[in-house]
Amino acid sequence: MEPTYSAEAEAYREKIQAFLAEHLPLDWKGIGALPGPEAVAFRNEWRALLAEHRLLAASWPAEYGGGGLTPLEQVVLVEEFYKAGVPAGADHDVFGIQMVGNTILQWGTDEQKAQFLPRIISGEDLWCQGYSEPNAGSDLGNLGCRAELDGDEWVINGQKIWTSAGQTANWIFVLARTDADAPKHKGISFLLVPMDQPGVEVRPIKMITGDSEFNETFFTDARCPKENVVGGVNNGWGVAMTLLSYERGEAAATFPITFRAELDRLTELAREKGVADDPLIRQRLAWCHSKVEIMRYLGMRTLTKFVNGDHPGPDASIFKLYWSEYHRKVTELAVDILGPDAMIPSGRWPSNAFQTDDVGAPNDSASWVGTFLVARAGTIYAGTSQVQRNILGEMVLGLPKEPAGVKGTWRELQQVRA
Numbered sequence: 001m002e003p004t005y006s007a008e009a010e011a012y013r014e015k016i017q018a019f020l021a022e023h024l025p026l027d028w029k030g031i032g033a034l035p036g037p038e039a040v041a042f043r044n045e046w047r048a049l050l051a052e053h054r055l056l057a058a059s060w061p062a063e064y065g066g067g068g069l070t071p072l073e074q075v076v077l078v079e080e081f082y083k084a085g086v087p088a089g090a091d092h093d094v095f096g097i098q099m100v101g102n103t104i105l106q107w108g109t110d111e112q113k114a115q116f117l118p119r120i121i122s123g124e125d126l127w128c129q130g131y132s133e134p135n136a137g138s139d140l141g142n143l144g145c146r147a148e149l150d151g152d153e154w155v156i157n158g159q160k161i162w163t164s165a166g167q168t169a170n171w172i173f174v175l176a177r178t179d180a181d182a183p184k185h186k187g188i189s190f191l192l193v194p195m196d197q198p199g200v201e202v203r204p205i206k207m208i209t210g211d212s213e214f215n216e217t218f219f220t221d222a223r224c225p226k227e228n229v230v231g232g233v234n235n236g237w238g239v240a241m242t243l244l245s246y247e248r249g250e251a252a253a254t255f256p257i258t259f260r261a262e263l264d265r266l267t268e269l270a271r272e273k274g275v276a277d278d279p280l281i282r283q284r285l286a287w288c289h290s291k292v293e294i295m296r297y298l299g300m301r302t303l304t305k306f307v308n309g310d311h312p313g314p315d316a317s318i319f320k321l322y323w324s325e326y327h328r329k330v331t332e333l334a335v336d337i338l339g340p341d342a343m344i345p346s347g348r349w350p351s352n353a354f355q356t357d358d359v360g361a362p363n364d365s366a367s368w369v370g371t372f373l374v375a376r377a378g379t380i381y382a383g384t385s386q387v388q389r390n391i392l393g394e395m396v397l398g399l400p401k402e403p404a405g406v407k408g409t410w411r412e413l414q415q416v417r418a
């Protein structure tokens with residue numbers, strides 16, 4: 001089955017193809033084919049070019065630096081970019097554009113939109129996400145990092161953990177407890193906090209790959225202006241959930257393309273290693289093929305809702321659960337195909353910290369082993385698989401809810417825990 005797009009959308013596709021033909025070299029194979037430093041330089045230059053042509057945050061209104069595209073044009077844009085193996089933005093844009101930017105557009109005041117959105121597009125502000133804490137991961141509503149008003153400023157004290165890209169960001173969106181005497185989901189506010197101040201300390205955490213892409217973040221009397229609360233004081237839970245649905249939902253257009261490219265590369269690896277005729281390997285490759293095809297159909301379903309003007313809701317969990325569980329399996333197959341080579345990985349390591357390697361990446365053992373390792377994280381970040389299943393069971397299928405546990409204010413619950 002191939003979806004048909006409207007004539008206007010196809011006309012826009014031709015425009016994007018012409019843009020790519022104009023700006024990419026003739027022998028372009030995808031950003032993954034570039035050596036590390038060249039890929040970094042390309043990514044930065046490409047981002048600046050996209051901003052100049054209003055193709056970053058392409059669906060945002062023009063007054064905030066966006067392109068004012070329709071949802072379908074935006075889908076066509078990312079499809080063409082991913083097919084060509086060029087990024088739709090820089091790594092930070094996941095936090096800046098996709099998460100906090102889209103959320104400010106939906107919940108923010110006019111002043112917040114005017115202040116923050118253009119600076120995200122210009123790249124002056126690099127964002128990271130301050131949600132998780134040592135005692136608040138899946139049970140995010142238990143968070144204890146607190147913010148108190150002192151005159152015209154919020155004063156923030158507490159700790160966040162697993163702050164991806166915190167080492168390079170200059171802003172962090174923080175979920176903070178602003179009323180400890182309300183029920184746990186009701187006393188939370190969503191704050192926009194500058195990181196370049198003495199009260200914010202970022203300590204790197206070393207990952208299994210050897211990189212340090214995420215961090216612990218400590219707040220000691222850190223401050224932000226009173227107006228930097230999004231969606232109203234003590235109303236942060238709804239804002240936080242909007243942001244999570246953007247984090248889980250926007251991959252529907254791109255992942256079927258990147259996972260297809262990855263599987264094609266794996267099939268090639270099986271040929272190179274002489275195991276493409278092994279019946280057990282073939283069976284596992286066929287299983288992967290069927291999964292990627294189903295992912296494509298799931299993506300189309302999500303996109304159909306999206307182009308009809310629906311925001312991603314709890315059913316975004318279907319896609320998140322599906323791709324992250326699949327990615328563990330396909331990368332385990334890659335390691336089995338590599339055999340002993342996986343023990344001594346060589347060549348280029350993946351350039352993409354938490355996803356498939358980039359389109360055009362060489363079939364090096366280091367690329368596959370690195371991707372195998374980061375695929376373990378996919379079923380944890382943006383909500384674990386168990387949590388996605390709970391959401392689907394309770395909010396999509398309408399099954400009975402988990403037992404509610406002890407009732408009371410957040411402060412009373414801490415006393416019960418202690």
Ligand SMILES: Cc1cc2nc3c(=O)[nH]c(=O)nc-3n(C[C@H](O)[C@H](O)[C@H](O)COP(=O)(O)OP(=O)(O)OC[C@H]3O[C@@H](n4cnc5c(N)ncnc54)[C@H](O)[C@@H]3O)c2cc1C
Nearest residue numbers: 129130131132137138139162163164377380381382384386
């Ligand atoms: C690579 C990576 C990047 C991340 N980046 C960020 C970031 O930038 N900012 C940020 O704030 N956070 C980030 N996180 C944190 C992530 O959101 C949390 O790890 C995740 O929400 C799980 O929380 P936890 O680690 O505390 O595990 P826990 O919540 O302690 O869960 C432990 C286990 O118990 C299971 N479990 C928990 N509750 C239930 C339940 N009710 N029913 C069934 N099973 C349950 C879980 O599924 C899991 O298997 C990142 C995590 C990773 C791995």
